[in-house]
Amino acid sequence: MLTFFIFTTFLLILATWILKHFYSRKKLYVIANKMHGPMAYPFIGNAGLFICRDEEILSKIYNVIEKFESPMRFWVGPELALITTKLNHIQRILSSPKFYHKHDLYRFVKSYLGNGLVSGSGPTYKKHRRIIQPLFNLKYCTNQIEIMQKYTDVCMKNLESYVDKGTFDIHLISHKCFVDIIGETILGTKMNIQKNGYTKFCKSAIDMYANGFTRLTRPWLHPDFIYKFTNNYKREKEIIKDIKDFLNTVIASSWQRRSLNNANISDVSPIIDQIGEYINQNPNSISNTDFISHMITLFAAAEDTMTIITSFVCLCLGMYPEYQNKAVEEVRQIFGTTPRTVTYEDIQKLEYLDMCIKDVERLCPIAPYILRQCLEDEEINESLKIPKGACVVVPIFNIHRNPELWKNPLHFYPDHFLPEAVSKRHVYGFVPFSAGPRGCIGKIFANVCLKTFLANFLQRFEVEADGKFPDVKLKMDISTRPIDGYKIRLKKRVWK
Numbered sequence: 001m002l003t004f005f006i007f008t009t010f011l012l013i014l015a016t017w018i019l020k021h022f023y024s025r026k027k028l029y030v031i032a033n034k035m036h037g038p039m040a041y042p043f044i045g046n047a048g049l050f051i052c053r054d055e056e057i058l059s060k061i062y063n064v065i066e067k068f069e070s071p072m073r074f075w076v077g078p079e080l081a082l083i084t085t086k087l088n089h090i091q092r093i094l095s096s097p098k099f100y101h102k103h104d105l106y107r108f109v110k111s112y113l114g115n116g117l118v119s120g121s122g123p124t125y126k127k128h129r130r131i132i133q134p135l136f137n138l139k140y141c142t143n144q145i146e147i148m149q150k151y152t153d154v155c156m157k158n159l160e161s162y163v164d165k166g167t168f169d170i171h172l173i174s175h176k177c178f179v180d181i182i183g184e185t186i187l188g189t190k191m192n193i194q195k196n197g198y199t200k201f202c203k204s205a206i207d208m209y210a211n212g213f214t215r216l217t218r219p220w221l222h223p224d225f226i227y228k229f230t231n232n233y234k235r236e237k238e239i240i241k242d243i244k245d246f247l248n249t250v251i252a253s254s255w256q257r258r259s260l261n262n263a264n265i266s267d268v269s270p271i272i273d274q275i276g277e278y279i280n281q282n283p284n285s286i287s288n289t290d291f292i293s294h295m296i297t298l299f300a301a302a303e304d305t306m307t308i309i310t311s312f313v314c315l316c317l318g319m320y321p322e323y324q325n326k327a328v329e330e331v332r333q334i335f336g337t338t339p340r341t342v343t344y345e346d347i348q349k350l351e352y353l354d355m356c357i358k359d360v361e362r363l364c365p366i367a368p369y370i371l372r373q374c375l376e377d378e379e380i381n382e383s384l385k386i387p388k389g390a391c392v393v394v395p396i397f398n399i400h401r402n403p404e405l406w407k408n409p410l411h412f413y414p415d416h417f418l419p420e421a422v423s424k425r426h427v428y429g430f431v432p433f434s435a436g437p438r439g440c441i442g443k444i445f446a447n448v449c450l451k452t453f454l455a456n457f458l459q460r461f462e463v464e465a466d467g468k469f470p471d472v473k474l475k476m477d478i479s480t481r482p483i484d485g486y487k488i489r490l491k492k493r494v495w496k
């Protein structure tokens with residue numbers, strides 16, 4: 001009798017909990033039911049789509065979004081994701097402070113990047129963004145050209161050994177160059193990776209992406225009580241330790257440098273010194289833990305993105321010699337035929353190269369899908385009502401391939417960025433740096449650095465690559481990458 005009573009009570013409590021749970025989510029179900037989307041199964045929703053190899057995830061997501069009318073819904077287990085490719089929706093979402101909260105899935109990178117700007121949210125994030133964003137101003141970025149040129153020179157020397165030596169992956173060489181540049185300009189440290197090879201810190205910073213992404217894409221690794229027994233967790237602990245050890249040393253050197261310099265820090269000093277000095281003058285503004293998180297975030301956000309885009313530009317110029325010739329002609333007009341260092345005046349004149357970089361940023365957006373958490377009900381318009389608790393997906397990858405916006409959507413085609421084409425296009429049709437209050441803070445820095453590297457590259461080398469862009473198979477981890485690397489061949493540039 002007692003057993004029956006306990007059992008019935010248990011069932012009643014369970015039923016009440018389930019009913020309450022569903023009732024509190026009623027709005028989600030009502031809205032989702034009115035939207036287009038693939039058939040959802042009990043418990044898993046549409047998560048079955050992700051049962052595939054990691055390399056296939058990007059194309060699966062792209063295809064499912066192309067298949068349904070926008071805005072559409074997608075269930076990942078109990079999580080509702082609303083996806084829209086409509087540019088007026090994208091503009092409202094990206095520019096609204098209501099959508100500045102990163103989705104809970106970012107917690108898997110948060111374990112490495114802490115409250116850094118990429119993974120942080122909430123009032124502390126807002127306060128820190130207001131401090132850090134202005135540091136990456138035009139004056140600071142242009143003042144770093146000398147350092148960028150110094151490490152680019154080393155890289156160009158290294159690349160000379162690949163001339164007429166057949167196919168190689170340029171990412172392996174360019175990555176070290178960007179690590180050196182970011183090491184000195186942001187971390188205030190001469191890492192000299194190009195000369196001495198990767199350090200433990202660099203290897204861990206590289207592994208951080210793969211390890212974080214592995215957990216993100218394997219739902220059974222999400223619960224902490226399972227994850228803690230895996231090798232991924234063990235590696236995560238090692239990575240975090242290596243990063244912290246190195247950054248603590250680097251922060252200590254920054255303190256020392258500033259005390260020796262009598263805090264003679266200016267707005268062109270390494271970012272670490274500028275933030276350190278800010279903390280010195282405003283105690284309690286940024287904790288030491290958050291300082292470390294900001295430094296690893298800036299390092300990781302800068303070196304990986306710039307290496308990927310540069311390597312893709314080299315690959316595309318190799319695949320499309322007609323556009324390489326145009327870019328080279330511009331370089332010849334600005335620099336002449338004897339290689340020389342780059343200045344900010346040169347960078348401003350490199351208009352065609354700018355179009356080439358932009359079309360690569362279109363084809364290979366670093367963040368193919370951006371996820372935001374909606375913290376309160378929001379009506380974008382009649383066709384898109386976003387309930388509190390839903391996840392909003394901005395599908396940059398699909399927008400950047402929409403044939404209504406792009407004449408040659410699947411090919412590298414720099415003319416997409418001719419002024420008359422740009423003036424006819426919706427501004428939110430091209431958002432490689434995202435936009436609004438959570439947009440990239442390193443846009444100017446990236447632009448200056450990429451052009452410095454590529455202008456040097458084109459002054460010295462002719463690049464070749466097989467195939468055309470639709471042949472490049474792309475995958476997504478934390479960023480967008482080619483499955484088979486960036487395979488190119490180099491010849492010495494001979495000016496006619």
Ligand code: HEM
Pocket residue numbers: 117118129136297298301302303305306309361366367370371432433434437438439440441442443445446
């Ligand atoms: C071509 C190079 C780059 C591209 C395409 C790029 C792209 C992006 C994108 C799409 C986001 C938004 C990510 C999201 O909302 O999930 C972002 C955020 C960010 N980027 Fe970049 N980025 C580049 C270079 C850089 C550089 C050089 C730095 C640092 C110097 C940097 C620092 C950041 C930071 C700190 C954020 C987080 C901003 C926030 O949420 O407040 N990025 N970037």
